[in-house]
Amino acid sequence: MSVSIIGTGAFGTALGIALARDEREVTIWGRDPYAVSRIRDHKSSPRLPGVKMPHSLSATTDLEKAAAAETVLIAVPAQSLHMVLKRIKSAMVGTRIVLCCKGIDLESGLGVTELTQQVKPSVTVAVLTGPSFAADIANGLPTALTLACADEPSARILQEKLSTPVLRLYTTTDLVGAELGGALKNVIAIACGACIGAGLGDSARAALMTRGFAEMTRLASALGARPETLAGLSGLGDLTLTCTSEGSRNFRFGLSLGRGEDFEPTITVEGAATARAAAKLSDLHGIPLPITQATAALTTGDLTVQEAMDQLLSRPLKEE
Numbered sequence: 127m128s129v130s131i132i133g134t135g136a137f138g139t140a141l142g143i144a145l146a147r148d149e150r151e152v153t154i155w156g157r158d159p160y161a162v163s164r165i166r167d168h169k170s171s172p173r174l175p176g177v178k179m180p181h182s183l184s185a186t187t188d189l190e191k192a193a194a195a196e197t198v199l200i201a202v203p204a205q206s207l208h209m210v211l212k213r214i215k216s217a218m219v220g221t222r223i224v225l226c227c228k229g230i231d232l233e234s235g236l237g238v239t240e241l242t243q244q245v246k247p248s249v250t251v252a253v254l255t256g257p258s259f260a261a262d263i264a265n266g267l268p269t270a271l272t273l274a275c276a277d278e279p280s281a282r283i284l285q286e287k288l289s290t291p292v293l294r295l296y297t298t299t300d301l302v303g304a305e306l307g308g309a310l311k312n313v314i315a316i317a318c319g320a321c322i323g324a325g326l327g328d329s330a331r332a333a334l335m336t337r338g339f340a341e342m343t344r345l346a347s348a349l350g351a352r353p354e355t356l357a358g359l360s361g362l363g364d365l366t367l368t369c370t371s372e373g374s375r376n377f378r379f380g381l382s383l384g385r386g387e388d389f390e391p392t393i394t395v396e397g398a399a400t401a402r403a404a405a406k407l408s409d410l411h412g413i414p415l416p417i418t419q420a421t422a423a424l425t426t427g428d429l430t431v432q433e434a435m436d437q438l439l440s441r442p443l444k445e446e
């Protein structure tokens with residue numbers, strides 16, 4: 127099975143390293159010729175400093191060539207997914223696309239799988255998600271992820287082909303649950319970062335994580351997910367990692383909001399756009415998501431951390 131990865135960012139490169147190290151033939155595509163030549167010729171990436179890359183890992187700027195592989199992993203930010211799919215001219219008939227991005231498209235309000243199916247109707251869509259920092263994967267540390275695909279035989283083939291001795295994939299047919307768990311945990315991670323940054327304490331963070339998880343499950347279930355998927359690696363597993371580690375960019379972005387500090391704008395923070403997309407879905411479907419709504423308002427500067435906290439704490443008392 128030939129494998130390509132779209133995106134020379136931290137995650138795409140880390141996955142390429144992991145698969146090439148396990149003797150898969152992998153080609154990474156990037157739009158930036160300099161980043162591509164660093165991987166192809168120098169086996170290095172500024173996004174993964176100090177990581178050793180296998181010599182067999184190749185890289186290209188030829189998008190059509192990369193898209194011609196049997197299995198194409200896409201690891202660009204969710205808000206760039208539509209643009210990248212449109213840039214691929216071929217219909218990709220019969221290709222398995224494995225989406226590695228965690229977000230909801232802000233413009234359309236669609237999840238990444240539905241968006242992909244709209245642009246490339248003749249592909250089989252899968253999602254690879256769960257608790258995993260790119261650096262951990264690139265350094266060969268043990269990781270367990272969810273591989274979601276509605277077509278069970280394809281899920282099993284992808285599980286077999288993309289697992290390595292240290293990268294353990296579990297399958298599910300619940301695409302919606304897997305993709306929304308990965309997207310929505312980023313929103314709660316921003317909220318938790320803001321809480322810690324503002325000095326509100328670990329107890330408040332635990333409350334945000336728990337009630338945030340309830341919001342994730344509520345929205346995802348309303349959109350067709352199975353609640354038990356949210357309790358797995360792609361939901362609770364990734365929520366735990368992202369809300370408790372400064373390795374997470376979403377958490378660090380929240381920390382800077384809480385401390386009133388600037389945050390480097392070029393760093394990928396998926397939860398900011400996804401908070402706004404989820405807040406819109408909350409209004410559209412009448413599903414209460416108070417933490418998500420408050421986080422969306424935080425990211426746009428419409429609320430301060432103190433105002434967001436006051437708003438959440440002044441809600442009517444209710445059953446858990």
Ligand SMILES: NC(=O)C1=CN([C@@H]2O[C@H](COP(=O)(O)OP(=O)(O)OC[C@H]3O[C@@H](n4cnc5c(N)ncnc54)[C@H](OP(=O)(O)O)[C@@H]3O)[C@@H](O)[C@H]2O)C=CC1
Nearest residue numbers: 134135136137138158201202203204206227228259260394
């Ligand atoms: N980093 C991590 O630990 C993990 C990340 N993910 C997910 O993976 C996805 C990618 O994140 P990550 O790799 O970390 O992000 P990075 O910021 O490290 O890299 C993003 C990559 O996407 C490319 N890109 C952005 N927009 C476009 C576009 N319009 N056309 C072509 N290429 C584009 C960038 O290209 P350029 O370099 O030219 O700007 C860059 O190579 C996100 O959804 C993230 O949530 C999932 C699990 C772990």
Ligand SMILES: O=C(CO)COP(=O)(O)O
Nearest residue numbers: 256257258259374375376
């Ligand atoms: O998704 C991730 C870990 O599973 C990476 O999180 P960040 O995008 O917040 O760094």
